[in-house]
Amino acid sequence: MFETLTDKITQIFANITNRGILTEKDVLNSLREVRVALLEADVNFKVVKEFIAKIQERAIGREILETLNPGQQVVKIVRDEMTNILSAGDHSIKTQETDPSVLMLVGLQGTGKTTTAAKLALHFRGQNQSTLLVAGDLRRPAAIEQLIALGNQIDIPVYSETAKNLSPVDVIENGLKKAKAIGAKWAIIDTAGRLNIDDNLMSELSEIRSRISPIETILVVDAMAGQDAVNAAQSFHEHVMLTGLIMTKLDGDSKGGAALSISKVTGVPIKFTGIGEKVDALEVFHPDRMASRILGMGDVLTLIEKGERVFRKDQALELQRKIRKSEFDLEDFLEQMKGLEKMGSIESLMEMMPGLSGIKRKLAQESIDTDKIKKIQAIIQSMTLHERRNPKAINGSRRKRIALGSGTEPADVNHLMNQFIQTQKMMKLFSKNKSAKSLMRMFG
Numbered sequence: 001m002f003e004t005l006t007d008k009i010t011q012i013f014a015n016i017t018n019r020g021i022l023t024e025k026d027v028l029n030s031l032r033e034v035r036v037a038l039l040e041a042d043v044n045f046k047v048v049k050e051f052i053a054k055i056q057e058r059a060i061g062r063e064i065l066e067t068l069n070p071g072q073q074v075v076k077i078v079r080d081e082m083t084n085i086l087s088a089g090d091h092s093i094k095t096q097e098t099d100p101s102v103l104m105l106v107g108l109q110g111t112g113k114t115t116t117a118a119k120l121a122l123h124f125r126g127q128n129q130s131t132l133l134v135a136g137d138l139r140r141p142a143a144i145e146q147l148i149a150l151g152n153q154i155d156i157p158v159y160s161e162t163a164k165n166l167s168p169v170d171v172i173e174n175g176l177k178k179a180k181a182i183g184a185k186w187a188i189i190d191t192a193g194r195l196n197i198d199d200n201l202m203s204e205l206s207e208i209r210s211r212i213s214p215i216e217t218i219l220v221v222d223a224m225a226g227q228d229a230v231n232a233a234q235s236f237h238e239h240v241m242l243t244g245l246i247m248t249k250l251d252g253d254s255k256g257g258a259a260l261s262i263s264k265v266t267g268v269p270i271k272f273t274g275i276g277e278k279v280d281a282l283e284v285f286h287p288d289r290m291a292s293r294i295l296g297m298g299d300v301l302t303l304i305e306k307g308e309r310v311f312r313k314d315q316a317l318e319l320q321r322k323i324r325k326s327e328f329d330l331e332d333f334l335e336q337m338k339g340l341e342k343m344g345s346i347e348s349l350m351e352m353m354p355g356l357s358g359i360k361r362k363l364a365q366e367s368i369d370t371d372k373i374k375k376i377q378a379i380i381q382s383m384t385l386h387e388r389r390n391p392k393a394i395n396g397s398r399r400k401r402i403a404l405g406s407g408t409e410p411a412d413v414n415h416l417m418n419q420f421i422q423t424q425k426m427m428k429l430f431s432k433n434k435s436a437k438s439l440m441r442m443f444g
């Protein structure tokens, strides 16, 4: 996400933070470059104008330019203001006093409502909260089947009715009764979309809304739609009073401008982001963390949270120790591969590491799929313990034996060894923690 924008901004920041002295003209030049980068990323021009004006107001003047690290001060201001435009009131999810809390998803066709309904149910389960999914999209029979299939996949119950004479509101009201009966904490309502905004859709949605009074009415918008997403959000908000937004498909090669403008333009907070087709590809939205990520400073907090979900704490500590002492071996490598697979794509992880979003693209081609993991597992399991602990001992004849034992080719074993050496190098880099340290320095 935001690849091009992040690359450009990282470059601009490098130019100003590498200098001891910064003149007013330097700052203005850099801000002009930031402005162009934002406009090229499709950020709403009014938002850009206000953003730049605010930074300029704060960055120009003695207090900043005469400090020890003027460049870093400017970067900090940019980060503050970026956080500011991504913020809109309360980004948390509200619950009702009595169960179920009703969360209604609305949006145009294909933005990701049905998928997001399942993602949310999975997210809530992670917090020990139960969900009933309610199939309120009666326009296409396939929509009901899709929700049922997703529900089955993650073992979440789905309420649906297909009788001809029922209206969506009837089905949804029955669904809410069912949610109450089974004691679900959440009822998540999937609704029908349209290709474009029309009165029909809006009156259907506002009728549902007034009959069931959801605590959260959330618009699902597709980041790839760019400014159209922002316009759609404005119309939906006028007709059905939104309480939040979920921006999907941020994993795509969208320019990201929509995500940057949408809250500022509509005043509606983003609550989650969708970062992939899989049911676990949902992230809680934090304006400050997102700002850091866009500005190429990584998002260490989200990374840690993801890790905590997958790796146990004692495992993590043991791993840290090994990395520090360069004892990281092929057995650990195997464990990490399995864990990483659970955390998400390597690509999305790299994005969250400070200073690494640039290297990301090179590694993207090496994306790790399940088959590869199985192969790697087979290869490592064909090694003796001695070999796993001392990968350097693996010579030509051992390689042949390992390949034979794992049903692979010596070239596969070679490839794995290279990958492992690469990982070891990267780990060493992290353990020295240059990027993390410079980040700390940057923010005092």
Ligand SMILES: Nc1nc2c(ncn2[C@@H]2O[C@H](COP(=O)(O)OP(=O)(O)O)[C@@H](O)[C@H]2O)c(=O)[nH]1
Residues within 6 Å of the ligand: 107, 108, 109, 110, 111, 112, 113, 114, 115, 116, 193, 220, 248, 249, 250, 251, 252, 273, 274, 275, 276, 277, 281
């Ligand atoms: N890459 C990506 N695809 C998504 C995301 N969310 C949904 N999709 C895909 O977008 C398409 C439409 O999703 P769907 O939930 O059926 O949209 P709906 O018509 O609004 O219910 C499907 O192919 C989904 O897999 C996301 O965050 N990233």
Ligand SMILES: [Mg+2]
Residues within 6 Å of the ligand: 113, 114, 115, 137, 143, 190, 191
């Ligand atoms: Mg749908």
